[in-house]
Amino acid sequence: MKRIVLILAMLLAFPAFAQDSLPPAPYAYRQLDDPEQEAKAQELMETLRCLKCQSQSIADSDAPMAGDMRSQVRMRIAAGEEPAAIRAWLVERYGDYVSYAPRVTSLTWPLFAVPLFLVTLAAVLLRRRFARASK
Amino acid sequence: MMAEFGLAALWLAAALAGLQLIAGSLALTSRGQGLAGMVRPVAVVQGALALVAFVVLVVLFCQTDLSVKLVAMNSHSAKPLIYKLAGAWGNHEGSMLLWVTVMGLAGGFVALVEKRLPEPTMLATLAGQAFVSLGFYAFLLVSSNPFERLDPPAAEGQGLNPLLQDMGLAFHPPTLYLGYVGLSVAFSFAIGALITREVGPAFARAMRPWVMGAWIFLTIGITAGSYWAYYELGWGGWWFWDPVENASLMPWLAATALLHSASVLASRNALRAWTVMLGVVAFSMSMVGTFLVRSGILTSVHAFAVDPERGTFILALLAINIGGALTLFALRAATVTEGERFALVSREGALVFNNVMLSAILGIVLFGTLYPLVAEAMGAKVSVGPPYFNPMSAIFFVPMLIVLAVGPLLRWRRDSFARVRLGLLLPALLVVAVAIGLAIVANVGVLPFLGLALAAGLAVASLLPLRGRRLTRTPLAVWGMVVAHFGVAVALFGMASESAFSVEKLVAARVGDTTQAGPWQVKLERIDPVAGPNWTALEAKMTARYGQGAPVEVHPQSRFFWAPPQQTTESALVTRWNGQLYAVLGEEAGGGRWQLRLWWKPFVTFIWYGGLLIALGGLLALLGRTASDIRRFVARGKIAERRMEQGR
Numbered sequence: 195m196k197r198i199v200l201i202l203a204m205l206l207a208f209p210a211f212a213q214d215s216l217p218p219a220p221y222a223y224r225q226l227d228d229p230e231q232e233a234k235a236q237e238l239m240e241t242l243r244c245l246k247c248q249s250q251s252i253a254d255s256d257a258p259m260a261g262d263m264r265s266q267v268r269m270r271i272a273a274g275e276e277p278a279a280i281r282a283w284l285v286e287r288y289g290d291y292v293s294y295a296p297r298v299t300s301l302t303w304p305l306f307a308v309p310l311f312l313v314t315l316a317a318v319l320l321r322r323r324f325a326r327a328s329k
Numbered sequence: 330m331m332a333e334f335g336l337a338a339l340w341l342a343a344a345l346a347g348l349q350l351i352a353g354s355l356a357l358t359s360r361g362q363g364l365a366g367m368v369r370p371v372a373v374v375q376g377a378l379a380l381v382a383f384v385v386l387v388v389l390f391c392q393t394d395l396s397v398k399l400v401a402m403n404s405h406s407a408k409p410l411i412y413k414l415a416g417a418w419g420n421h422e423g424s425m426l427l428w429v430t431v432m433g434l435a436g437g438f439v440a441l442v443e444k445r446l447p448e449p450t451m452l453a454t455l456a457g458q459a460f461v462s463l464g465f466y467a468f469l470l471v472s473s474n475p476f477e478r479l480d481p482p483a484a485e486g487q488g489l490n491p492l493l494q495d496m497g498l499a500f501h502p503p504t505l506y507l508g509y510v511g512l513s514v515a516f517s518f519a520i521g522a523l524i525t526r527e528v529g530p531a532f533a534r535a536m537r538p539w540v541m542g543a544w545i546f547l548t549i550g551i552t553a554g555s556y557w558a559y560y561e562l563g564w565g566g567w568w569f570w571d572p573v574e575n576a577s578l579m580p581w582l583a584a585t586a587l588l589h590s591a592s593v594l595a596s597r598n599a600l601r602a603w604t605v606m607l608g609v610v611a612f613s614m615s616m617v618g619t620f621l622v623r624s625g626i627l628t629s630v631h632a633f634a635v636d637p638e639r640g641t642f643i644l645a646l647l648a649i650n651i652g653g654a655l656t657l658f659a660l661r662a663a664t665v666t667e668g669e670r671f672a673l674v675s676r677e678g679a680l681v682f683n684n685v686m687l688s689a690i691l692g693i694v695l696f697g698t699l700y701p702l703v704a705e706a707m708g709a710k711v712s713v714g715p716p717y718f719n720p721m722s723a724i725f726f727v728p729m730l731i732v733l734a735v736g737p738l739l740r741w742r743r744d745s746f747a748r749v750r751l752g753l754l755l756p757a758l759l760v761v762a763v764a765i766g767l768a769i770v771a772n773v774g775v776l777p778f779l780g781l782a783l784a785a786g787l788a789v790a791s792l793l794p795l796r797g798r799r800l801t802r803t804p805l806a807v808w809g810m811v812v813a814h815f816g817v818a819v820a821l822f823g824m825a826s827e828s829a830f831s832v833e834k835l836v837a838a839r840v841g842d843t844t845q846a847g848p849w850q851v852k853l854e855r856i857d858p859v860a861g862p863n864w865t866a867l868e869a870k871m872t873a874r875y876g877q878g879a880p881v882e883v884h885p886q887s888r889f890f891w892a893p894p895q896q897t898t899e900s901a902l903v904t905r906w907n908g909q910l911y912a913v914l915g916e917e918a919g920g921g922r923w924q925l926r927l928w929w930k931p932f933v934t935f936i937w938y939g940g941l942l943i944a945l946g947g948l949l950a951l952l953g954r955t956a957s958d959i960r961r962f963v964a965r966g967k968i969a970e971r972r973m974e975q976g977r
Contacts, residue, residue: 223915223924225835236833241716249571251714254564256898256915294714301709308696309721312689316725319685324673 221268222261228272235268238277241294242267242284251294332397335385336476339426342378342433343466345371346459349436353456357449357524365452369440372455375462376430376437383430386475390417396482399423399475405488407863415499416489421623421639422475424502428619429465431510435539436462439514444962446535447527454521461513461612464646472642491864491890491897497557505550505577509615511543512580515587519608520654523661528601533594536608538955540591544584545947551577552940563898563913565928567827567936570718575698576618579691583611586687588947589680597741599669599677602662603684609654614691616647626702672743679736686729690722697721719776730783730821733814734790752793760786773829780825788818805953813946820939826908826932834927837918847929849903849910850874851883856914856923864890866899869914869923873903885914909933 226232239253244260252260252267263284270280284292296302349371355361356368386399390413395401403420404413418427436458443451469475518536522528554577559567568574587607594604620626624640671677697713704711734756738749764782767773773781791814794807832847843852855870866888872880885901903910908931915924 223835223837223918223926225833241714243712243714249569249573250564251569254562254566254569256563289710291710291712294712295716296711296713301704301707302700302711305697305700305713305717309693309724312692313724316685316689320682323681324678 219262219265221265223264224268226268226272231271232268234277235264235271238271238280239264239267242281243292243294245288245292331385331389331394332476332478335382335389336474338378338382338385339466339470339476342375342382342429343463343470345375345378346433346462346466349375349459350456350463353452353459356452357456365448368452368455372440372459373437375459376433376435379426379430379433383426386423386426387414387417389476390414390423393486395484395486396479398477398479401479401483401486403487403489405486405863408486408489408494409862411496411499412489412494418503418506419489419499422469422473424506425465425469425473425623426475427503427506428510429462429469431507432458432462432465432513435510435514436517439517439539443535445531446521447525447531450521450525450527450532452521453524454517457520457524458514458517461517461650464649468639468642468646472639488863488890488893490893491888491895494863494890495557495561497553497561501550501554501557504546504553508543508545508547508550508584509580509612509619511539511546512584512612512615514539515543515608516612516654519605520657523605523657523665526661526664528605528665530595530598533591533604534958537588537591537595538951538958540584540588540608540611541947541951541954544581544588545944545951547577547581547584548940548944548947551581552937552944555940556937560900560902560911561897563900564926565831565833565900565911565930567933568824570694570697570713570715572698573622575694576621579694579698580611580614580618582687582691582694583607583614586684586691587611590684593677593680594668597669597671597677599667599671600681601668602665603681605665606658607684609651609658610691613647613651613654614695616643616650617695620644620647621698669742671741674739674746675744676736676739676741679732679739682732683729683736686725686732689725690729693721693725694718723776723779727779727783730787730817733817734787737791737794737810737814752796753790756786756790756793759789771829777825777829780821781829784818784822784825787821788815791815791818805956806950809946809948809950809953811946812949813943816939816942816944816946818939819935819942820937823932823935823937823939827930827936830931831933832929834925836925836927837922838925839921839923844925844927846910846927847931848876849927849929851910851912851925851927852880853923853925859886861888864888867914869912869925871901871912871925873910873912875903875905875910883910883912885912887914887916904934907931 226235236253240251242252242263244250244252244255244257244263246257246259247255250260252263255261267280270283271277281293281295285297290297290299290302296305298306349368352361352364352371353368356363356365389397389400390404391410393400393404393406393413399420399422400416403423404416408416417423436455439458440451440455446454515536518532518539522532551574554574555567558569558574559565587604587610590600590604590607593600620640620643624643626640697718701711701713735746735749735753738752740748760782763785764778767778767781791811794811795803798807834844834846836842836844838844838853840853840855843850845851851871851873853869853871857868857870859866859868866886868884868886871883871885873883874880881903883901883903886899888897888899889895890897898913898915901912903912908929911928911930913926915926918924
């Protein structure tokens with residue numbers, strides 16, 4: 195019930211903002227009231243790429259598009275969506291490029307294989323080195 | 330006239346580099362030994378000529394000579410003098426000229442003072458240095474001539490990116506370049522030692538000050554760059570694993586490993602092949618970093634050069650230098666023996682472990698930075714950012730920190746944990762206590778949690794090597810080690826604390842409104858227009874009170890530059906011992922409201938204090954080593970003199 199009221203309030207609030215020449219999205223520069231939800235949103239926003247900027251997350255950008263995305267993220271979090279679901283929705287809309295947390299796919303698996311390889315390599319190197327030395 | 334003079338000096342320097350390469354190489358053969366005498370003087374003159382060319386460019390920028398294309402593109406007559414100066418190296422051509430200048434001066438300096446190595450090794454080293462320089466001279470003269478004229482001259486310059494008009498950034502690139510180029514000297518020493526098969530303690534001692542110096546500059550450069558990004562970009566972030574940041578981190582990681590392994594080689598004659606390899610890798614990473622930033626292959630805030638022709642050129646240089654060095658290494662690998670042996674539990678053992686960890690982190694950063702480019706070439710765009718780099722590097726960073734606490738307490742060659750166990754009890758207990766305390770009091774993420782606990786333990790453990798020593802008689806190099814390791818703990822604490830305890834407040838405030846951000850109460854008093862030399866701004870006058878403390882004035886600005894036209898936010902900071910208040914003035918929000926962004930970041934400053942401590946530790950070690958090198962040099966001179974007298 196509370197959520198529905200919140201969403202209604204947002205919808206009603208929107209025309210009021212729209213009277214400015216360039217209305218920023220309602221939650222672009224506004225935090226959620228519930229600090230726990232805001233923290234969740236913040237954590238997610240820090241890992242989403244601002245598509246109009248160069249190497250910035252949407253949490254770190256003044257670009258209008260980043261503001262719109264922040265607003266989307268906050269509203270969806272307020273509506274009770276899980277961060278993972280929001281990320282998936284954004285990836286579906288904008289492609290993998292939007293998420294700074296790469297998924298394991300047929301294209302990105304080397305990103306996860308390499309650390310595994312490095313761990314093995316480090317273990318083998320150290321083992322060989324000291325197995326010989328202790329003889 | 331001036332510009333042509335600079336260009337002539339640059340051509341001459343390039344020609345001398347060619348001469349240095351040919352004479353140095355021929356002097357290594359049995360027939361060309363007559364040429365050996367000219368190599369050192371040529372290296373000195375080459376450095377001097379490169380310096381002349383660079384000074385000419387700086388003068389052209391000071392005079393704002395708009396008939397020079399580079400000046401017209403990057404400067405403006407209304408710019409403050411300091412930024413006119415910085416403009417000389419704040420662009421592609423100028424920064425490459427700075428690169429060859431520093432490289433030439435470093436080569437000249439080595440030629441003048443380094444007398445400890447066998448002469449053939451020195452000749453090979455200087456020839457190697459000339460080879461690398463020659464590539465960069467060719468790059469400058471062929472595809473990035475800084476002295477190109479503009480006909481007719483421009484009426485007014487195009488100005489410098491306002492983001493770059495900042496004291497921090499005026500000195501950030503040259504600092505990093507000093508680091509990169511210092512590693513080129515280490516690279517040349519490695520090549521020289523490989524060619525003449527003289528990989529031993531003398532080689533490590535000759536190389537070490539250059540690695541140390543380069544590492545100090547890299548540390549300062551990265552620390553300053555991180556602080557610059559923090560206060561200038563206006564969002565309170567201090568590290569984003571941005572490719573350009575990674576480009577500076579990678580040589581640092583390699584140099585850190587090299588620094589430690591060179592120490593082992595210098596004092597224990599162990600880790601020969603590994604040290605040479607790292608010498609090659611460290612400079613290779615500098616070149617990879619330069620390629621990434623300079624080629625425009627990644628377009629990001631710092632990368633202001635977009636030109637594929639140049640990228641190809643640097644890529645070719647990279648392939649020739651790295652490929653050549655690795656081939657040489659492969660050819661000589663059989664003859665470079667491993668050196669002295671040691672046990673797992675020993676000072677060397679700990680250093681090897683941490684070198685492997687550093688190399689693994691380097692591997693992750695390199696791969697994570699390059700992979701999006703590979704993916705793009707295959708037709709898909711992916712982003713790799715903090716959610717990848719943080720945990721992946723932590724896999725290796727956490728064991729490294731633990732070994733870092735233990736390693737300095739161990740003896741060389743062979744030791745046992747039992748001997749140091751008692752001393753490490755206190756730091757271990759501290760780690761547990763902090764961990765338990767955090768688990769009860771605060772709800773923090775895994776990485777900040779580990780960071781806080783380990784930082785506490787490491788802070789104490791890093792001081793333990795001083796235990797039982799007379800502090801006044803402890804060698805400077807030991808002090809250096811202790812200070813640098815303590816700095817790691819301090820920086821780690823700052824990072825973890827910032828990540829765990831930051832408070833963010835975004836508000837649309839009216840004049841007179843008060844906002845609570847953590848322990849701060851911030852009141853918006855007024856919004857005033859103000860003007861600077863090449864900008865106008867809106868400035869918020871705010872008063873901030875920490876708890877019940879006295880009010881402090883805070884003045885964040887929103888600036889509009891007109892040459893080139895761009896808007897920037899100037900954040901305002903209030904620094905206390907236990908953190909920073911960070912205030913930003915955003916857009917007008919309608920109805921007399923203004924967007925304010927406020928952060929309270931507990932102990933965030935410790936990140937950069939830590940970075941500076943690490944650099945200070947390096948400086949102490951460098952001073953200590955150099956002082957003892959000089960003493961040894963003087964003593965040897967005296968002995969030689971006495972022998973001469975006795976011989977008569």
